[in-house]
Amino acid sequence: MAGHSVDEYLETIYFLAFPIGEYRPTTTGTPTLSARVAEMLGVSRASAGEMLKRLERDGLVERGEHKEAILTATGRERAERAVRKHRIIERLLTDFMGYTAAEAHVHADELGDTFTDDMVERIAARLGHPDRCPHGWPVDTDVEQAENRELEPLSALRAGTGATIVRLAEHDGELLHWFYDEGLVPGTAIELTAAEPAAGQFRVRVDGGEKAIGEKAAAGLFVRPA
Numbered sequence: 001m002a003g004h005s006v007d008e009y010l011e012t013i014y015f016l017a018f019p020i021g022e023y024r025p026t027t028t029g030t031p032t033l034s035a036r037v038a039e040m041l042g043v044s045r046a047s048a049g050e051m052l053k054r055l056e057r058d059g060l061v062e063r064g065e066h067k068e069a070i071l072t073a074t075g076r077e078r079a080e081r082a083v084r085k086h087r088i089i090e091r092l093l094t095d096f097m098g099y100t101a102a103e104a105h106v107h108a109d110e111l112g113d114t115f116t117d118d119m120v121e122r123i124a125a126r127l128g129h130p131d132r133c134p135h136g137w138p139v140d141t142d143v144e145q146a147e148n149r150e151l152e153p154l155s156a157l158r159a160g161t162g163a164t165i166v167r168l169a170e171h172d173g174e175l176l177h178w179f180y181d182e183g184l185v186p187g188t189a190i191e192l193t194a195a196e197p198a199a200g201q202f203r204v205r206v207d208g209g210e211k212a213i214g215e216k217a218a219a220g221l222f223v224r225p226a
């Protein structure tokens with residue numbers, strides 16, 4: 001399997017540093033950061049641990065009070081740049097190259113290291129400076145971090161609550177395709193009609209119909225409660 005780049009690791013750590021929904025670090029059982037990162041990138045704990053050591057040596061990551069990895073100022077700046085780049089390249093893929101939103105995420109990962117910062121700025125300008133990636137994530141990371149406080153994963157809502165889908169979790173490609181197949185896309189109004197988190201079962205009303213969705217899907221839909 002091809003290794004992941006420094007930027008892909010920084011992006012992953014970024015999601016854990018500015019968490020929302022499923023990206024929130026688990027507090028029980030204290031899994032180490034390398035375990036979390038390994039799980040999100042689909043690599044072994046050993047490879048993740050090795051890369052984290054390298055990021056530490058390079059001054060991008062430092063160890064906190066509880067040995068947790070924290071982005072340094074340099075690391076955070078680079079992670080934010082990588083995240084922004086990913087979102088602009090996704091828009092290049094959908095708006096210019098005609099890929100579907102569901103396809104864009106994986107291709108953007110593959111292209112991540114292809115474009116220089118200057119190229120990314122030129123692409124953003126040609127696309128008219130898009131605000132969000134096709135999956136609803138703000139291109140401006142300050143906007144994203146502020147907005148995190150206004151959103152909830154659908155799985156955290158009480159039954160009977162109406163909401164608008166704002167962002168989709170994108171690191172699980174199969175789930176991302178499923179969201180689009182089911183019409184669960186940014187901008188869609190939904191209502192949570194039944195929630196049984198213990199059983200991992202949720203029901204939502206969308207477009208006049210009702211459908212059952214699993215826990216993983218409910219945790220990956222980031223919504224603005226009405």
Ligand SMILES: [Zn+2]
Nearest residue numbers: 090133134135
């Ligand atoms: Zn995206």
